[in-house]
Structures are given as C-alpha cells and as structure tokens.
Amino acid sequence: MSSVATPVSVDPTELHAYWSLPQSDLLADLGTGEKGLSTDTAQARLKQVGANVFRDESRWLGLRIFFGQFKSPLVLILVVAAAISIAVGEWREAIIITIIVLASSLLSFYQEYSASRAVEELKARIGFKAKVWRDGTLGALPANLLVPGDVIELAAGDLIPADAVILSATDLFVSQSALTGETFPVEKRPGEVSKEAVLANRSNVVFTGSSVRSGIGRAVIVETGSATEYGTIAGHLQVEPPETDFARGIRHFGYLMTRVTLIIVVVIFAGNLLLERPLIDSLLFALAIAVGLTPELLPAIVSVTLSNGARRMAAGGVIVRRLASIENLGSMNLLCTDKTGTLTEGVVRLDRLEGPLGTADNALLTFAALNARLQNGMANPLDDAIDTAATGAGTDTSKFRKVGEIPYDFLRKRLSVIVEEPGKPGQRLITKGALANILEISTTYLEGGESRPLDAETRQTLEKRFSDWSAEGFRVLGLAVRHFDTPPETYHRDSETEVTFAGFLLFSDPPKQGIVETLAALARRGIAVKVITGDNRYVAAHLARSVGLSADHILTGEELSRTADEALAALASKTDLFVEIDPNQKQRIVAALRGRGHVVGYLGDGINDAPALHEADIGISVEGAADVAQQAADMVLVDKNLDVLLDGVDNGRKTFANTLKYVSTTTSANFGNMISMSVASFVLPFQPLLAKQILLNNFLSDIPSLTIASDNVDEQAVMLPQRWNIDYVQRFMIVFGLISTVFDMLTFGFLMVMTKETAAIFQTGWFVESLITELAIVLVIRTAKPAWKSRPGRWLLISTIAVIVLALSVPYLPGADWFGFVPLPPGVLAGLAIITLLYLIASEVAKHWFFTHEHARRTTRQHPRRRRAAKPTRRVGTV
Numbered sequence: 001m002s003s004v005a006t007p008v009s010v011d012p013t014e015l016h017a018y019w020s021l022p023q024s025d026l027l028a029d030l031g032t033g034e035k036g037l038s039t040d041t042a043q044a045r046l047k048q049v050g051a052n053v054f055r056d057e058s059r060w061l062g063l064r065i066f067f068g069q070f071k072s073p074l075v076l077i078l079v080v081a082a083a084i085s086i087a088v089g090e091w092r093e094a095i096i097i098t099i100i101v102l103a104s105s106l107l108s109f110y111q112e113y114s115a116s117r118a119v120e121e122l123k124a125r126i127g128f129k130a131k132v133w134r135d136g137t138l139g140a141l142p143a144n145l146l147v148p149g150d151v152i153e154l155a156a157g158d159l160i161p162a163d164a165v166i167l168s169a170t171d172l173f174v175s176q177s178a179l180t181g182e183t184f185p186v187e188k189r190p191g192e193v194s195k196e197a198v199l200a201n202r203s204n205v206v207f208t209g210s211s212v213r214s215g216i217g218r219a220v221i222v223e224t225g226s227a228t229e230y231g232t233i234a235g236h237l238q239v240e241p242p243e244t245d246f247a248r249g250i251r252h253f254g255y256l257m258t259r260v261t262l263i264i265v266v267v268i269f270a271g272n273l274l275l276e277r278p279l280i281d282s283l284l285f286a287l288a289i290a291v292g293l294t295p296e297l298l299p300a301i302v303s304v305t306l307s308n309g310a311r312r313m314a315a316g317g318v319i320v321r322r323l324a325s326i327e328n329l330g331s332m333n334l335l336c337t338d339k340t341g342t343l344t345e346g347v348v349r350l351d352r353l354e355g356p357l358g359t360a361d362n363a364l365l366t367f368a369a370l371n372a373r374l375q376n377g378m379a380n381p382l383d384d385a386i387d388t389a390a391t392g393a394g395t396d397t398s399k400f401r402k403v404g405e406i407p408y409d410f411l412r413k414r415l416s417v418i419v420e421e422p423g424k425p426g427q428r429l430i431t432k433g434a435l436a437n438i439l440e441i442s443t444t445y446l447e448g449g450e451s452r453p454l455d456a457e458t459r460q461t462l463e464k465r466f467s468d469w470s471a472e473g474f475r476v477l478g479l480a481v482r483h484f485d486t487p488p489e490t491y492h493r494d495s496e497t498e499v500t501f502a503g504f505l506l507f508s509d510p511p512k513q514g515i516v517e518t519l520a521a522l523a524r525r526g527i528a529v530k531v532i533t534g535d536n537r538y539v540a541a542h543l544a545r546s547v548g549l550s551a552d553h554i555l556t557g558e559e560l561s562r563t564a565d566e567a568l569a570a571l572a573s574k575t576d577l578f579v580e581i582d583p584n585q586k587q588r589i590v591a592a593l594r595g596r597g598h599v600v601g602y603l604g605d606g607i608n609d610a611p612a613l614h615e616a617d618i619g620i621s622v623e624g625a626a627d628v629a630q631q632a633a634d635m636v637l638v639d640k641n642l643d644v645l646l647d648g649v650d651n652g653r654k655t656f657a658n659t660l661k662y663v664s665t666t667t668s669a670n671f672g673n674m675i676s677m678s679v680a681s682f683v684l685p686f687q688p689l690l691a692k693q694i695l696l697n698n699f700l701s702d703i704p705s706l707t708i709a710s711d712n713v714d715e716q717a718v719m720l721p722q723r724w725n726i727d728y729v730q731r732f733m734i735v736f737g738l739i740s741t742v743f744d745m746l747t748f749g750f751l752m753v754m755t756k757e758t759a760a761i762f763q764t765g766w767f768v769e770s771l772i773t774e775l776a777i778v779l780v781i782r783t784a785k786p787a788w789k790s791r792p793g794r795w796l797l798i799s800t801i802a803v804i805v806l807a808l809s810v811p812y813l814p815g816a817d818w819f820g821f822v823p824l825p826p827g828v829l830a831g832l833a834i835i836t837l838l839y840l841i842a843s844e845v846a847k848h849w850f851f852t853h854e855h856a857r858r859t860t861r862q863h864p865r866r867r868r869a870a871k872p873t874r875r876v877g878t879v
Helices: 023-030 039-049 061-068 073-087 091-124 229-236 245-274 279-293 298-315 325-331 362-374 381-392 435-439 456-471 515-524 537-546 557-561 565-572 583-595 607-615 627-632 642-683 691-710 726-755 759-781 794-812 826-862
Strands: 129-134 137-142 151-155 163-175 186-188 211-223 318-320 334-337 349-354 401-406 414-420 427-434 442-447 450-453 475-484 499-508 528-532 554-556 577-579 600-603 618-622 635-637
Touching (some): 023 163, 023 211, 151 163, 245 279, 245 642, 298 642, 298 691, 325 618, 325 642, 334 583, 362 414, 362 475, 381 499, 435 456, 435 475, 435 499, 456 475, 456 499, 456 537, 515 642, 528 537, 537 554, 537 577, 554 557, 557 583, 583 600, 583 607, 600 607, 607 627, 618 627, 635 642, 642 759, 726 759, 726 826, 759 794, 759 826
Parallel strands (some): 334 600, 528 577, 554 577, 618 635
Antiparallel strands (some): 129 151, 151 211, 163 186, 401 414, 414 427, 427 475, 442 450, 475 499
16 A cells, blocks of 8 residues: 555545445545645645635625624614605705714724734634644644545544544544533544444544544544534534623623613604604604614724734733633633643653662663653653653663553553563563552562562552652652563553552652742732642642642542532632542532632643633633643633733733723713703704714714723723623613713703704704713723823824814814804803813712722622621622
C-alpha cells in the first residue's frame, strides 16, 4: 500500500455505508493512503467539497447586519408612515422621515459591522488545528482545511475535526454524548461494521463534535463540514447558546419598554383624534413619540460595547470566543482554578529521583526518560521536565526500541511504554503515574539492584516518604518496571500487573512571581478563589498557604464521592481546597457552587477540565490547551496568568457598566421627555413638537450614545461584581425621568409665557432644550461620583459638545424651515440656559440620594441579619 496518495479521479462525497468497507477498499475509494494526501490533491479536493465548516458565518455578513436594522417594528411602522405621507401628498414629511430612518440605520450598521468583523478576526486566532499527514509528513493544519482522504492522528484531549474511520488505535476512548447521548466514553477500534449499524454502534468511526478521552489512534477522514453527522443535525436545527443573565435582562427590559410604548402610543393617538387633529399628523406624532421613547440603538450599543470590550481584552491577552460571556465575566464572584501555571510558574522541573528506600541508581533516570520520550499520548510538562533532566545528564535512550504503549487515562492514572533492547532477550514494561496507582499494581521493589517482596511495612514506609515530600510542596510520581521473558501477543491494561517499584520522581513548580498580590487584587474585586486539583492534599495545602489562600477546609475526591448533591451544595461554599479530584467531580463542584447563587468562573486547560468548563458560568482556557478544553471555553487566555484574567475582569466590568449607562440614561431622559410631550399634546392647541422634529431630536441624541462604549468607568464600578437588574433600571428610569418631567413642565410654562403660544417658536425652543438636557444629563448621571470628579471618555465628551453646539445652531442653519424651526429670541435662549442649569444641579443632588439609597439596599442584601424581615432581594446593578 502506498504511503502517500497519488491523484486519482474520485468523488469522496459519494461514499455510502463507508463504515462497512474493508480498510483497503475505503482508502482506494478515497484516493488516499496510510500517510494521507499530497498537498496538491488536498487543495484540489478542498475546492471540490468546500471548507470543513457547518456554515460560513462570514458570508453575506454585511447584508445580514444591514437588513437586520429594519427588523424593529417601530422602524417598519415609520417606513409605512412615510409611504402614507407620500400617498396623501406630504412629500416633505416623507423625505425627512426616510432620511432620518436611513441615517440612523446606516449609523447602527457601520458600528455593528465593524464590531462583527473585529470579533471574527479575534476568533480566527484560536481556531483549533488537527495533526494531519500531508506529503508523507505529519504536521498541524487548521481544521477548516481538512478534506475527505486526509489521514489524521488522534490523542487524548483532541477534538474530532471531521467524520473519520479508524485505521489503527490503542485504547482509544471517545466521548460522543453530543451525538448519541451516551454517558461514558466508548472505545473505538479498526474493523468493519454492519451497513445497518446506527451511530452508537459504529465502533470504527469517530464523529465531528466528539473528543478523545484517552488513548491514541489514526483515522482517515470521510465526511467534512455540513456532510458530517453533526453537520446534518446542525443544518436542521438553529443551535443557540444558553441565554446569559445579561441577555435575559435585556429581553425583559425590552418587554417593559414595549408595554410602556404601546400604552403611550394608543393614548396619544386616541387623544389627538378626540381633539380633532389631522389623522396623518396624529399618527406620525404618536409614532415619533414611540420612537423617541424606545432605545432603538440598544442592539447596536450592546454589540459595540461588547466588541470594544473584546478588543480591549484581546490587547490584554484575553481572546473572547462568545461575546455574551463578557457580562458573565463582569458578574463573576468566584473563580475555580487548578494550581499549575496559574498559582505556580508552570515551568516544572525534575528536582531529584529517589529510590524506594534510599538513593536512586542510574537506571531510574533511564527508565523515566524512556517512558517520557517514547509515549505518543498527551504532551505534558512532567514528561518535558524528565526529558530536560535526562538530556542534561547525558542519558542516551536511542538504543532502545519501542514496541508498544498503554496510554494514560484518568481512571488508571498511569502511562506505560514497552521497550526492547537489541541483543537482549525479552521486553520491558515501564509504567509511571500517581504513587497510589503504581503501588496498587506493585508486588516487589528494587533495593540494591535486587527485587524484594513489597510487604505492608515497606508500603507504609513508601507512603510516609511520599506524604513528607508532598508536604514540602513536591509533586511526586512513582515509577515501576516489569520484564517479560516471553512477551504477550498484545499489550493492554491487564499487562500492568506484578510490577517492581523502582523509585520516586520529585518535581518542583514554585509559586508564580507576584501571585500573592494578584490574588489580593481579585479579593478586592469581590472574587474568591478556590483551588480544584487532582494533586494530593499535602501539595495543594502547602502551595495554598504559600500564596496566601486559606487551606483550613479541604475536601478530597474520595470524600466528595460519598457526598450527595444536596450536601455538597452546602459544603462547597465553605471548602477552600478540593484535592485528589477526578474530572466528573470538577463538574459537580462547579454545579454545586452555582446552585448556591455564585457566578462561577472556571479556569482549566486539560481534557479533564472540559465538563467543568461547560458547567461554569464563564469557562476560561488558555492558548495551547487541549482542543476540547479550548473549544469548550468562553474565553481563551494568551498566557495562563491570573494577571491577564484580572485585566479581563476589569474590562468585562467596564463593558457591562457602559452598556448599563446607555440603558439607564437614555430611558430615563426619553421617559421624562415623552411624558411631558404627551401631556403637552393635550393642553396646547398645537403639537408640542412635530413628528419630524422628534425624529431629528432622537437621531442627534443617538450620536453621542454610540461613544458610550469607550467611556471611562469609575474604579468603584470595577471593584464590584455586577449583575443585570431590571428593578434597578426601572427605579433609575422613574426617578430621573420624573425629574426630567418636572423641568420639562417648567420649560413648558416658560415657553407658553414667552412665546404667547406661537407654535414655531414654542416647538423650536422645546426642541433645543430637550436635546441639550438629554445630552448634558449623560455627563451627570453616567457616574455615581460628583460629575466634576469623574472624567468622561474623550469621544463621549467631544461628541456631546459637538451635538449641543449643533442643537443651538439648527434654528439658524439653511433648511431649518424644512423642520419647522425659527430663530429664537435672546430672552428665550437665556431662560432655557437657566432652566437647563437648574435641571443639572437638581439631577446631581438627586443622584447623590439615589446612589446612597442603592448602596444601602445592596448592603442590606449582603448582610441579611440587619433586616427585620428575611425577605430575599435581587442583585442591584450599578452605573
């Protein structure tokens, strides 16, 4: 059989029941060989079958975003209203409405499209790769470039990039629950399966969407992209990620605004008809009021703030895979993490080797080097440390030949390689792993080059040495060997019996420089850290105390396995360290903590971390982590460093705060203005503002709003976990909306006196006053501090000043008569300036009262004993 396929005329998309074909026939039908395709053949095939993706999200992106701007019912109603205006001869009204709607939609489109492109570029940085044979050489390629006929190598931690048939495998177990619903990993092996076999019974096929839990293997790709089993399902279903707490809050807020808007529209329209006002004018006025009340730019603001946050986080070393997770990061109050590379330097060093009862002999390092250098499963820092130490000691393993391997898995916690030395009879199995798991298969131990029985007393001595070293902070593994005079036909897990314990491997990984300060900084931000590790209790406790974490309450995996979920929910919050934990237990711990109301972040980079990453509110992995972990995460750290995560938390909270600023300030200002205008429409003999004036007002006020995404955020808002709270938004809207209404009424009275109820001057004056106050109030209520002590973002300040100047200039510009504006007398301008100043002063005073009250509410919630009645309260958001 050829090692590299030569170009042949095949259509790899037309294979049927490929799992039932003999291996040689399948390779021939695919026009490939055991060493895969040539680059030329693969590229030609890529053009034929397309990229290995379910759907191309970037295709027609611009058009989808543009037409998405017109999905709002209010926008569609305005378009209809413009058409009605044309039908009744109101061309000027129709043109103005159309221009404003298009301008607003294009502004929103530009922001959303730029944000989407930026996010796509960030995601491209962390697309996972597969190990592929091309031109007879094994290398890494982006998974989207794979084609039918490619031969891939699989190892523990790998995601399956396409549907493929197994060519060879050693203890290859795959988790495919996403497709078949099977709880436990299933073994995959080469062979032929019946044509009628259902997915779960195709033991020789690995599917897209599954992952390798243990073992190694080689497979040939048969189906890619939408042709895979997973792609077929995805094509029929619109799979949406779980709704985040923030997204749920936005949705509920939308329901609230819809109800308020409908009530106001119906009341105003009916009232104007009763007053015998023109039908079209009444309809346009009511619709303009609705548009003015609704924060129609909210989707664009959310998109822009999230994408800006993602870009800031990327600059700080955090790649966001799911934008909605940024708010969860800002809400996080508990971080669960392993210790290696986060609390420690992550540069593991083989500190020394020890014999069972004394000094190790030279053979121990040779055994360790053979095991580390020849294994083909998961790459790990322990094996790298062994290889480095062996190289430094000049240990030569080239004369040995590998004849087999029993890959590592999380149940055995061992890894074995089988070697033979030319010129010497038999073969030797060398196994390395957790000490307890090595001792359970050991029957003898080496002493002075001789094998002696491993009795209970010696076992106790070995365990005592292990616990003493662990208490000093060393990571300790055991190593054992067995010689087979007559090698078995195949090696498997049952071959790991009656081994001879050869000694200990002691690894050191010191605490990370500055980690104490970083943990303190997280604590100041209201984020507690809990360590979840597979290491033993002694190592974990020693490290925790050395970096300033509590180690008073420790829960082991064995104890956890005996604890019911209800009891664990109460116990988890009080536990400082979770030690000797297996993968499924990590998921249980995270679920228990979430069940107690915590917003849990989980930082992990191994295959065994994937279930917990899925379970957490915010899954965090690192670049270079196992594929299954990286793709399960919501965010990926460029460097496994808590300082990077700390910056990400700050950026996440800034993003959350700026989004909430827009919602709170815009709704409160609009709410007050629209109530005032609704009342005025029933009192005045003319409409207080024309529909086109309301739309222009709303459009101009939206321009600075788009810069809120880059606004500065007060430190106090960054120091507290933030949660969306619809009650908080309602309170904010009512308090500051009513203040706005009071001063609108004052303006209303002033203009009636000054203008003698002249419609054009009244409407122009109210337009200028309402627009300026809506813009200026943002600079006051964007912060809980006194406005002069909190510097706004540069673009927010510049755009606000620019639009205020434009608002004052509009009545004097060419074309002002199109909108019904006239120049304002100096006395009117002076009066409006005084009213605006008084409004800002009153809002500043009210703001102090409001945030003091909200702080007291939050404190009461956090300290329930201070309350007279133990009634649950919701979390309070902050601006």
